[in-house]
Amino acid sequence: MPESPEVQALAEEVGARLAGRSFADADVLEFRVQKTRARPLSSLVGERVDRVERHGKLLDVAFANGAHLVVSLGRHGWARWGGADAPESTDASEKTDASETTGALEPASAPTAPDPAEPPPPALAALTFDDGSTLELTDAGGWVSLGCWVVDDPHDVPAVAKLGPDPADPAYDRDDFDRAFGTRRKQVKAVLQEQESIAGIGNAYSDEILHAARVSPVVHAAALDDDERDRLFAATVEVVREAIAARRGIRIADLKAAKVAAMRVHGRAGDACPRCGDEIRDFTFASTTAQYSPTCQTGGEVLPLRDGGD
Known part of the structure:
Protein backbone atom coordinates (compact mmCIF):
# COMPACT_ATOMS: atom_id res chain seq x y z
CA MET A 1 0.00 0.00 0.00
CA LYS A 162 -11.76 11.80 8.21
CA LEU A 163 -7.99 12.27 8.23
CA GLY A 164 -6.28 13.05 11.50
CA PRO A 165 -3.11 15.15 11.92
CA ASP A 166 -0.17 14.28 9.67
CA PRO A 167 3.28 13.70 11.26
CA ALA A 168 4.88 15.19 8.14
CA ASP A 169 3.24 18.54 8.92
CA PRO A 170 5.68 20.88 10.73
CA ALA A 171 2.78 21.83 13.02
CA TYR A 172 2.33 18.23 14.21
CA ASP A 173 3.18 18.10 17.91
CA ARG A 174 3.01 16.00 21.05
CA ASP A 175 -0.58 17.07 21.72
CA ASP A 176 -1.64 15.61 18.36
CA PHE A 177 0.17 12.40 19.21
CA ASP A 178 -1.29 12.15 22.71
CA ARG A 179 -4.82 12.69 21.39
CA ALA A 180 -4.34 9.75 19.05
CA PHE A 181 -3.08 7.36 21.71
CA GLY A 182 -4.59 8.63 24.97
CA THR A 183 -5.42 5.77 27.30
CA ARG A 184 -6.99 3.62 24.61
CA ARG A 185 -7.08 -0.14 24.94
CA LYS A 186 -6.03 -0.59 21.34
CA GLN A 187 -2.77 -2.00 20.05
CA VAL A 188 -0.28 0.68 19.11
CA LYS A 189 0.28 -0.70 15.61
CA ALA A 190 -3.44 -0.34 14.95
CA VAL A 191 -3.43 3.25 16.23
CA LEU A 192 -0.49 4.16 13.99
CA GLN A 193 -2.42 2.87 10.97
CA GLU A 194 -5.73 4.47 11.95
CA GLN A 195 -6.09 7.33 9.47
CA GLU A 196 -8.58 9.19 11.68
CA SER A 197 -5.86 9.41 14.35
CA ILE A 198 -2.63 9.74 12.36
CA ALA A 199 -2.66 10.39 8.61
CA GLY A 200 -0.48 8.67 6.06
CA ILE A 201 0.99 5.65 7.89
CA GLY A 202 0.29 2.07 6.83
CA ASN A 203 1.61 -1.41 7.49
CA ALA A 204 5.21 -0.81 6.42
CA TYR A 205 5.95 2.46 8.18
CA SER A 206 4.16 1.39 11.36
CA ASP A 207 6.56 -1.58 11.55
CA GLU A 208 9.51 0.75 11.04
CA ILE A 209 8.30 3.27 13.61
CA LEU A 210 7.73 0.61 16.25
CA HIS A 211 11.15 -0.92 15.62
CA ALA A 212 12.86 2.47 15.82
CA ALA A 213 11.01 3.17 19.09
CA ARG A 214 11.71 -0.33 20.50
CA VAL A 215 8.00 -0.81 21.21
CA SER A 216 5.98 -4.01 20.81
CA PRO A 217 3.39 -3.83 18.02
CA VAL A 218 0.75 -5.53 20.17
CA VAL A 219 1.00 -3.53 23.39
CA HIS A 220 -2.07 -1.40 24.09
CA ALA A 221 -1.70 2.36 24.03
CA ALA A 222 -2.96 2.53 27.61
CA ALA A 223 -0.07 0.32 28.74
CA LEU A 224 2.72 2.53 27.39
CA ASP A 225 4.88 4.13 30.05
CA ASP A 226 6.19 7.70 29.73
CA ASP A 227 9.52 6.64 28.23
CA GLU A 228 7.84 4.43 25.63
CA ARG A 229 5.49 7.26 24.68
CA ASP A 230 8.43 9.63 24.29
CA ARG A 231 10.28 7.19 22.07
CA LEU A 232 7.21 6.40 20.00
CA PHE A 233 6.40 10.07 19.41
CA ALA A 234 9.97 10.80 18.34
CA ALA A 235 10.08 7.77 16.04
CA THR A 236 6.72 8.60 14.44
CA VAL A 237 7.89 12.06 13.43
CA GLU A 238 11.45 11.09 12.49
CA VAL A 239 10.65 8.00 10.42
CA VAL A 240 7.96 9.74 8.36
CA ARG A 241 9.86 12.97 7.78
CA GLU A 242 13.17 11.30 7.01
CA ALA A 243 11.47 8.91 4.60
CA ILE A 244 9.87 11.84 2.77
CA ALA A 245 13.26 13.52 2.48
CA ALA A 246 14.86 10.28 1.26
CA ARG A 247 12.20 9.69 -1.42
CA ARG A 248 12.26 13.26 -2.74
CA GLY A 249 13.61 13.42 -6.28
CA ILE A 250 13.35 9.68 -6.96
CA ARG A 251 11.35 9.13 -10.14
CA ILE A 252 7.94 7.61 -9.57
CA ALA A 253 8.83 4.41 -11.44
CA ASP A 254 11.47 3.72 -8.77
CA LEU A 255 9.73 4.93 -5.61
CA LYS A 256 8.29 1.66 -4.39
CA ALA A 257 11.56 -0.20 -4.99
CA ALA A 258 13.36 2.52 -3.03
CA LYS A 259 10.88 2.06 -0.20
CA VAL A 260 11.48 -1.70 -0.14
CA ALA A 261 15.24 -1.16 -0.08
CA ALA A 262 15.02 1.23 2.87
CA MET A 263 13.11 -1.14 5.15
CA ARG A 264 14.84 -2.18 8.35
CA VAL A 265 12.38 -4.83 9.54
CA HIS A 266 9.26 -4.72 7.40
CA GLY A 267 9.32 -7.48 4.80
CA ARG A 268 12.58 -8.86 6.20
CA ALA A 269 11.43 -11.88 8.20
CA GLY A 270 14.31 -14.30 8.66
CA ASP A 271 16.96 -11.60 8.37
CA ALA A 272 19.04 -10.39 11.30
CA CYS A 273 17.77 -7.30 13.10
CA PRO A 274 20.14 -4.45 12.14
CA ARG A 275 20.20 -3.27 15.76
CA CYS A 276 20.45 -6.39 17.92
CA GLY A 277 21.10 -9.25 15.48
CA ASP A 278 18.05 -11.27 16.54
CA GLU A 279 15.96 -12.92 13.84
CA ILE A 280 13.21 -10.69 12.49
CA ARG A 281 9.86 -12.45 12.85
CA ASP A 282 6.49 -12.39 11.12
CA PHE A 283 3.12 -12.06 12.71
CA THR A 284 -0.28 -11.59 11.10
CA PHE A 285 -2.03 -8.36 11.94
CA ALA A 286 -5.52 -7.44 10.72
CA SER A 287 -5.24 -9.68 7.63
CA THR A 288 -1.75 -8.41 6.72
CA THR A 289 1.73 -9.67 7.55
CA ALA A 290 3.91 -7.51 9.77
CA GLN A 291 7.43 -7.86 11.13
CA TYR A 292 9.25 -7.10 14.39
CA SER A 293 12.42 -7.88 16.33
CA PRO A 294 11.73 -9.89 19.53
CA THR A 295 14.87 -8.72 21.34
CA CYS A 296 14.34 -5.05 20.48
CA GLN A 297 10.59 -4.88 20.87
CA THR A 298 8.99 -7.65 22.92
CA GLY A 299 11.60 -8.51 25.55
CA GLY A 300 12.53 -11.64 23.59
CA GLU A 301 8.97 -12.97 23.41
CA VAL A 302 8.03 -14.47 20.05
CA LEU A 303 4.51 -13.37 19.18
CA PRO A 304 1.97 -15.90 17.90
CA LEU A 305 1.98 -15.90 14.10
CA ARG A 306 -1.67 -14.88 14.06
CA ASP A 307 -2.89 -11.90 16.11
CA GLY A 308 -6.35 -10.45 16.48
CA GLY A 309 -5.19 -6.85 16.01
CA ASP A 310 -7.42 -5.54 18.85
Whole structure:
Protein backbone atom coordinates (compact mmCIF):
# COMPACT_ATOMS: atom_id res chain seq x y z
CA MET A 1 0.00 0.00 0.00
CA PRO A 2 1.43 3.42 -0.92
CA GLU A 3 2.08 5.51 2.20
CA SER A 4 2.72 9.20 2.76
CA PRO A 5 6.45 9.39 1.87
CA GLU A 6 5.95 7.82 -1.56
CA VAL A 7 2.69 9.66 -2.25
CA GLN A 8 4.41 12.94 -1.31
CA ALA A 9 7.19 12.24 -3.81
CA LEU A 10 4.59 11.25 -6.40
CA ALA A 11 2.68 14.50 -5.83
CA GLU A 12 5.86 16.56 -6.18
CA GLU A 13 6.93 14.91 -9.45
CA VAL A 14 3.46 15.06 -10.99
CA GLY A 15 3.01 18.65 -9.84
CA ALA A 16 6.37 19.76 -11.22
CA ARG A 17 5.54 18.27 -14.60
CA LEU A 18 1.85 19.10 -14.97
CA ALA A 19 1.36 22.47 -13.23
CA GLY A 20 0.15 24.91 -15.88
CA ARG A 21 -0.77 22.14 -18.32
CA SER A 22 -4.33 21.65 -19.57
CA PHE A 23 -6.14 18.34 -19.20
CA ALA A 24 -6.71 17.03 -22.72
CA ASP A 25 -8.30 13.58 -22.41
CA ALA A 26 -9.42 10.93 -19.94
CA ASP A 27 -9.43 7.28 -20.96
CA VAL A 28 -11.13 5.26 -18.21
CA LEU A 29 -10.70 1.55 -18.78
CA GLU A 30 -12.36 0.43 -15.54
CA PHE A 31 -15.59 2.28 -14.73
CA ARG A 32 -15.40 1.37 -11.04
CA VAL A 33 -12.50 3.77 -10.45
CA GLN A 34 -14.84 6.75 -11.02
CA LYS A 35 -16.53 7.39 -7.69
CA THR A 36 -18.34 10.58 -8.71
CA ARG A 37 -20.42 9.31 -11.60
CA ALA A 38 -22.15 12.66 -12.10
CA ARG A 39 -18.72 14.27 -12.48
CA PRO A 40 -16.54 11.87 -14.47
CA LEU A 41 -12.88 12.48 -15.16
CA SER A 42 -13.84 13.71 -18.63
CA SER A 43 -15.60 16.69 -17.02
CA LEU A 44 -12.11 18.14 -16.37
CA VAL A 45 -11.08 18.20 -20.06
CA GLY A 46 -9.86 21.68 -20.96
CA GLU A 47 -9.12 22.68 -17.38
CA ARG A 48 -5.63 23.79 -16.33
CA VAL A 49 -3.69 22.14 -13.50
CA ASP A 50 -2.81 24.58 -10.73
CA ARG A 51 -0.94 22.31 -8.30
CA VAL A 52 -0.71 18.76 -6.95
CA GLU A 53 -0.91 18.03 -3.23
CA ARG A 54 -1.13 15.10 -0.84
CA HIS A 55 -3.72 14.36 1.84
CA GLY A 56 -2.60 11.39 3.92
CA LYS A 57 -2.14 8.63 1.33
CA LEU A 58 -4.31 10.36 -1.29
CA LEU A 59 -3.23 12.43 -4.29
CA ASP A 60 -4.99 15.73 -5.06
CA VAL A 61 -4.70 17.33 -8.51
CA ALA A 62 -6.08 20.85 -8.07
CA PHE A 63 -7.29 22.73 -11.16
CA ALA A 64 -7.38 26.47 -11.76
CA ASN A 65 -11.19 26.46 -11.96
CA GLY A 66 -11.40 25.23 -8.35
CA ALA A 67 -12.09 21.57 -9.13
CA HIS A 68 -10.03 18.77 -7.59
CA LEU A 69 -9.25 15.30 -8.87
CA VAL A 70 -8.63 13.23 -5.75
CA VAL A 71 -7.04 9.82 -6.26
CA SER A 72 -7.01 7.06 -3.68
CA LEU A 73 -4.36 4.54 -4.63
CA GLY A 74 -5.91 1.94 -2.36
CA ARG A 75 -3.92 -1.13 -1.50
CA HIS A 76 -2.27 -1.91 -4.83
CA GLY A 77 -2.63 1.27 -6.87
CA TRP A 78 0.14 3.44 -8.24
CA ALA A 79 0.88 5.83 -11.10
CA ARG A 80 3.30 5.82 -14.01
CA TRP A 81 4.04 7.90 -17.06
CA GLY A 82 2.61 6.37 -20.22
CA GLY A 83 2.85 6.98 -23.92
CA ALA A 84 6.32 8.00 -25.04
CA ASP A 85 7.43 8.09 -21.39
CA ALA A 86 6.37 4.50 -20.63
CA PRO A 87 9.17 2.56 -18.87
CA GLU A 88 10.99 -0.02 -20.98
CA SER A 89 10.75 -2.67 -18.28
CA THR A 90 8.38 -3.67 -15.54
CA ASP A 91 8.45 -1.62 -12.34
CA ALA A 92 9.22 -4.33 -9.78
CA SER A 93 8.25 -1.88 -7.06
CA GLU A 94 4.60 -2.19 -8.12
CA LYS A 95 4.34 -5.67 -6.72
CA THR A 96 4.52 -5.53 -2.96
CA ASP A 97 2.79 -4.92 0.28
CA ALA A 98 4.66 -7.27 2.59
CA SER A 99 8.11 -5.83 1.87
CA GLU A 100 8.04 -2.10 2.49
CA THR A 101 9.81 0.05 5.10
CA THR A 102 11.90 3.11 6.00
CA GLY A 103 13.14 4.89 9.00
CA ALA A 104 15.63 7.06 10.72
CA LEU A 105 18.25 4.46 9.81
CA GLU A 106 20.08 3.71 6.56
CA PRO A 107 18.69 1.49 3.77
CA ALA A 108 19.25 -2.22 4.23
CA SER A 109 19.83 -3.17 0.57
CA ALA A 110 19.56 -2.08 -3.03
CA PRO A 111 16.19 -2.13 -4.82
CA THR A 112 15.04 -5.47 -6.17
CA ALA A 113 15.69 -5.87 -9.89
CA PRO A 114 12.62 -6.05 -12.13
CA ASP A 115 11.41 -9.49 -13.12
CA PRO A 116 11.02 -9.39 -16.91
CA ALA A 117 8.58 -12.31 -16.76
CA GLU A 118 6.17 -10.36 -14.55
CA PRO A 119 3.66 -8.32 -16.57
CA PRO A 120 3.19 -4.70 -15.55
CA PRO A 121 0.04 -3.89 -13.59
CA PRO A 122 -2.88 -2.76 -15.76
CA ALA A 123 -3.68 0.90 -16.23
CA LEU A 124 -7.28 1.48 -15.17
CA ALA A 125 -7.29 5.14 -16.26
CA ALA A 126 -5.02 7.25 -18.45
CA LEU A 127 -4.94 11.05 -18.10
CA THR A 128 -3.46 12.95 -21.06
CA PHE A 129 -2.36 16.61 -20.98
CA ASP A 130 -1.76 19.22 -23.65
CA ASP A 131 2.00 18.68 -23.75
CA GLY A 132 1.51 15.00 -24.58
CA SER A 133 2.17 13.76 -21.03
CA THR A 134 0.07 10.76 -20.03
CA LEU A 135 -0.33 9.78 -16.40
CA GLU A 136 -1.55 6.20 -16.04
CA LEU A 137 -3.25 5.09 -12.83
CA THR A 138 -2.61 1.41 -12.20
CA ASP A 139 -3.88 -1.29 -9.87
CA ALA A 140 -1.95 -4.52 -9.30
CA GLY A 141 -4.53 -6.12 -7.02
CA GLY A 142 -7.06 -8.85 -7.68
CA TRP A 143 -9.84 -6.38 -6.87
CA VAL A 144 -10.15 -2.71 -7.75
CA SER A 145 -8.91 -0.54 -4.90
CA LEU A 146 -8.04 2.52 -7.00
CA GLY A 147 -10.60 5.33 -6.78
CA CYS A 148 -11.02 8.80 -8.33
CA TRP A 149 -13.29 11.66 -7.27
CA VAL A 150 -13.96 14.98 -9.05
CA VAL A 151 -15.03 17.44 -6.35
CA ASP A 152 -15.03 21.13 -5.48
CA ASP A 153 -13.32 20.54 -2.14
CA PRO A 154 -11.04 17.56 -1.35
CA HIS A 155 -12.82 17.25 1.99
CA ASP A 156 -15.91 16.19 0.05
CA VAL A 157 -14.09 12.85 -0.29
CA PRO A 158 -14.83 10.82 2.89
CA ALA A 159 -11.29 9.43 3.11
CA VAL A 160 -9.88 12.97 3.19
CA ALA A 161 -12.53 14.37 5.53
CA LYS A 162 -11.76 11.80 8.21
CA LEU A 163 -7.99 12.27 8.23
CA GLY A 164 -6.28 13.05 11.50
CA PRO A 165 -3.11 15.15 11.92
CA ASP A 166 -0.17 14.28 9.67
CA PRO A 167 3.28 13.70 11.26
CA ALA A 168 4.88 15.19 8.14
CA ASP A 169 3.24 18.54 8.92
CA PRO A 170 5.68 20.88 10.73
CA ALA A 171 2.78 21.83 13.02
CA TYR A 172 2.33 18.23 14.21
CA ASP A 173 3.18 18.10 17.91
CA ARG A 174 3.01 16.00 21.05
CA ASP A 175 -0.58 17.07 21.72
CA ASP A 176 -1.64 15.61 18.36
CA PHE A 177 0.17 12.40 19.21
CA ASP A 178 -1.29 12.15 22.71
CA ARG A 179 -4.82 12.69 21.39
CA ALA A 180 -4.34 9.75 19.05
CA PHE A 181 -3.08 7.36 21.71
CA GLY A 182 -4.59 8.63 24.97
CA THR A 183 -5.42 5.77 27.30
CA ARG A 184 -6.99 3.62 24.61
CA ARG A 185 -7.08 -0.14 24.94
CA LYS A 186 -6.03 -0.59 21.34
CA GLN A 187 -2.77 -2.00 20.05
CA VAL A 188 -0.28 0.68 19.11
CA LYS A 189 0.28 -0.70 15.61
CA ALA A 190 -3.44 -0.34 14.95
CA VAL A 191 -3.43 3.25 16.23
CA LEU A 192 -0.49 4.16 13.99
CA GLN A 193 -2.42 2.87 10.97
CA GLU A 194 -5.73 4.47 11.95
CA GLN A 195 -6.09 7.33 9.47
CA GLU A 196 -8.58 9.19 11.68
CA SER A 197 -5.86 9.41 14.35
CA ILE A 198 -2.63 9.74 12.36
CA ALA A 199 -2.66 10.39 8.61
CA GLY A 200 -0.48 8.67 6.06
CA ILE A 201 0.99 5.65 7.89
CA GLY A 202 0.29 2.07 6.83
CA ASN A 203 1.61 -1.41 7.49
CA ALA A 204 5.21 -0.81 6.42
CA TYR A 205 5.95 2.46 8.18
CA SER A 206 4.16 1.39 11.36
CA ASP A 207 6.56 -1.58 11.55
CA GLU A 208 9.51 0.75 11.04
CA ILE A 209 8.30 3.27 13.61
CA LEU A 210 7.73 0.61 16.25
CA HIS A 211 11.15 -0.92 15.62
CA ALA A 212 12.86 2.47 15.82
CA ALA A 213 11.01 3.17 19.09
CA ARG A 214 11.71 -0.33 20.50
CA VAL A 215 8.00 -0.81 21.21
CA SER A 216 5.98 -4.01 20.81
CA PRO A 217 3.39 -3.83 18.02
CA VAL A 218 0.75 -5.53 20.17
CA VAL A 219 1.00 -3.53 23.39
CA HIS A 220 -2.07 -1.40 24.09
CA ALA A 221 -1.70 2.36 24.03
CA ALA A 222 -2.96 2.53 27.61
CA ALA A 223 -0.07 0.32 28.74
CA LEU A 224 2.72 2.53 27.39
CA ASP A 225 4.88 4.13 30.05
CA ASP A 226 6.19 7.70 29.73
CA ASP A 227 9.52 6.64 28.23
CA GLU A 228 7.84 4.43 25.63
CA ARG A 229 5.49 7.26 24.68
CA ASP A 230 8.43 9.63 24.29
CA ARG A 231 10.28 7.19 22.07
CA LEU A 232 7.21 6.40 20.00
CA PHE A 233 6.40 10.07 19.41
CA ALA A 234 9.97 10.80 18.34
CA ALA A 235 10.08 7.77 16.04
CA THR A 236 6.72 8.60 14.44
CA VAL A 237 7.89 12.06 13.43
CA GLU A 238 11.45 11.09 12.49
CA VAL A 239 10.65 8.00 10.42
CA VAL A 240 7.96 9.74 8.36
CA ARG A 241 9.86 12.97 7.78
CA GLU A 242 13.17 11.30 7.01
CA ALA A 243 11.47 8.91 4.60
CA ILE A 244 9.87 11.84 2.77
CA ALA A 245 13.26 13.52 2.48
CA ALA A 246 14.86 10.28 1.26
CA ARG A 247 12.20 9.69 -1.42
CA ARG A 248 12.26 13.26 -2.74
CA GLY A 249 13.61 13.42 -6.28
CA ILE A 250 13.35 9.68 -6.96
CA ARG A 251 11.35 9.13 -10.14
CA ILE A 252 7.94 7.61 -9.57
CA ALA A 253 8.83 4.41 -11.44
CA ASP A 254 11.47 3.72 -8.77
CA LEU A 255 9.73 4.93 -5.61
CA LYS A 256 8.29 1.66 -4.39
CA ALA A 257 11.56 -0.20 -4.99
CA ALA A 258 13.36 2.52 -3.03
CA LYS A 259 10.88 2.06 -0.20
CA VAL A 260 11.48 -1.70 -0.14
CA ALA A 261 15.24 -1.16 -0.08
CA ALA A 262 15.02 1.23 2.87
CA MET A 263 13.11 -1.14 5.15
CA ARG A 264 14.84 -2.18 8.35
CA VAL A 265 12.38 -4.83 9.54
CA HIS A 266 9.26 -4.72 7.40
CA GLY A 267 9.32 -7.48 4.80
CA ARG A 268 12.58 -8.86 6.20
CA ALA A 269 11.43 -11.88 8.20
CA GLY A 270 14.31 -14.30 8.66
CA ASP A 271 16.96 -11.60 8.37
CA ALA A 272 19.04 -10.39 11.30
CA CYS A 273 17.77 -7.30 13.10
CA PRO A 274 20.14 -4.45 12.14
CA ARG A 275 20.20 -3.27 15.76
CA CYS A 276 20.45 -6.39 17.92
CA GLY A 277 21.10 -9.25 15.48
CA ASP A 278 18.05 -11.27 16.54
CA GLU A 279 15.96 -12.92 13.84
CA ILE A 280 13.21 -10.69 12.49
CA ARG A 281 9.86 -12.45 12.85
CA ASP A 282 6.49 -12.39 11.12
CA PHE A 283 3.12 -12.06 12.71
CA THR A 284 -0.28 -11.59 11.10
CA PHE A 285 -2.03 -8.36 11.94
CA ALA A 286 -5.52 -7.44 10.72
CA SER A 287 -5.24 -9.68 7.63
CA THR A 288 -1.75 -8.41 6.72
CA THR A 289 1.73 -9.67 7.55
CA ALA A 290 3.91 -7.51 9.77
CA GLN A 291 7.43 -7.86 11.13
CA TYR A 292 9.25 -7.10 14.39
CA SER A 293 12.42 -7.88 16.33
CA PRO A 294 11.73 -9.89 19.53
CA THR A 295 14.87 -8.72 21.34
CA CYS A 296 14.34 -5.05 20.48
CA GLN A 297 10.59 -4.88 20.87
CA THR A 298 8.99 -7.65 22.92
CA GLY A 299 11.60 -8.51 25.55
CA GLY A 300 12.53 -11.64 23.59
CA GLU A 301 8.97 -12.97 23.41
CA VAL A 302 8.03 -14.47 20.05
CA LEU A 303 4.51 -13.37 19.18
CA PRO A 304 1.97 -15.90 17.90
CA LEU A 305 1.98 -15.90 14.10
CA ARG A 306 -1.67 -14.88 14.06
CA ASP A 307 -2.89 -11.90 16.11
CA GLY A 308 -6.35 -10.45 16.48
CA GLY A 309 -5.19 -6.85 16.01
CA ASP A 310 -7.42 -5.54 18.85
